[in-house]
Amino acid sequence: MVDRAVLNIWYVNIDNPASILETEPKADRGYGRKFLAQLNPLFPVTPIGQFPLNRSAQADDHEFYIGGYPGITVVQTVIHSEDDKPLLLEELNPRLRQAVPAVDVYACAFDEKEGWAGFAHWHRGELKRVFSGTRFELMEDTGLPLAFENPYWAGEKAEQLGGIALPFTPRDLMEEAQRNWMGVRIDSEGPDLQVVGYAVDGRPEPKVDTAPPPKSxxxxxxxxxxxxxxxxxxxxxxxxxxxxxxxxxxxxxxxxxxxxxxxxxxxxxxxxxxxxxxxxxxxxxxxxxxxxxx
The missing domain is CATH 1.20.58 (Methane Monooxygenase Hydroxylase; Chain G, domain 1)
Structure with missing residues (x-):
């Protein structure tokens, strides 16, 4: 059973996200603090660095990587299932899903260890499409498959295992969904997407090296x-x-x-x-x- 996953959630209020993301927008520390204060005013927020989302290690428990750009907000964090239930994107915490007023909200998540991945899309608060599962277990499949999914369901993107196995790797389809919705690759080959990292578990802020520079x-x-x-x-x-x-x-x-x-x-x-x-x-x-x- 999958009970933990890394999540990228996108809050989008523009028709062409790529037009912003391709400019490699910078992040704003103040915006991230406001986001977390609205999400949970009791969070003990500690900044832990600024870096490109697509070129860094993934967020860990009690961490949020946040980038606020014109018309777009992206947040990477770790989500957990509740009450010993399987992790389902359809049941994503409404507080997180509605943290930023947005016309479209996209959730893309994966658990590398279990081979699980999924994606979901809400338009004006209404769930339009959700898929999640492993290669051997389909857990969510609501809404009509989108055009970019067709080659995957047709078995054109992965070696076929036969039997009950899905004709594709769920994470591959999840990454294709994210790329299709955002219009750019969200990996090392895509544009740098600067985010600010925060911890909310009370850890101290990392010490800055204040050693004097070497003499000439x-x-x-x-x-x-x-x-x-x-x-x-x-x-x-x-x-x-x-x-x-x-x-x-x-x-x-x-x-x-x-x-x-x-x-x-x-x-x-x-x-x-x-x-x-x-x-x-x-x-x-x-x-x-x-x-x-x-």
Whole structure:
């Protein structure tokens, strides 16, 4: 028995949904929050990201992926059967089905594990067509088959298994229904449909990585020069200039110059220290000699 499925529900108020979806419309966080507040004011809503519906992992329990576009709203979530009954699209929760006032409402759902899939269409609140089942069990089939269904029922779209098996894979027919109604593919080959994801189970909002961006070669060179005592703050190197963004060879030359300058400075300091020690030693010897003569 199928008791859980991923659902795409479309609320449509325009005659040509493809004219909007082909433009790859963006999502609005505020719209999604309003949708959930109307669906259940007690939901503890947590945004969990923004991404293309057709290029992301499917929504999980207690998650809603919502996209509100001109004349169209799409929501992906997970639905469950109630009271140990089979999952039927005809009995889709009216609160969810009527969450957005729409001329046409389309529901497309599937359970990959059980091989179950189905679709339904309501026009001005009236059920026009519903189908659901597995390859070996037909669960719903109300309303006249639509034109896009004909090749599937004729066995032209799948290998025939014989016996009581349906002449097609239910999920293939469900995807064809969604593609026919929306006018575009709802997969990785179709236009990007941006949605905002929300969780309603009280989980905390994902942490955003606030680590500082990596430093550029220019900044690393400048920092190294400062630590070595070079640059404008050092009177011996008033002509030092910060390197501009140049090719790698120029940056290497700058580093080489800094190293050579630092080495020269170290040699000079060592030489001066040696002279100081020699002078001190000579003075000590003169003092000792004078004392002995006295």
């Amino acid at each position: 070669v220019k900044q690393l060179t400048s920092d190294a020069a400062f630590k070595l005592g070079l640059g404008p703050s050092n009177a011996d190197y008033d002509d030092y200039e910060s390197p501009e963004d140049e090719p790698t060879t120029a940056t290497s030359e700058t580093l080489q110059h800094a190293l050579e300058t630092t080495t020269s400075f170290a040699r000079k300091a060592t030489s001066q220290a040696g002279s100081f020690l020699r002078n001190a030693t000579d003075k000590a010897r003169d003092f000792i000699s004078k004392k002995r003569r006295d």
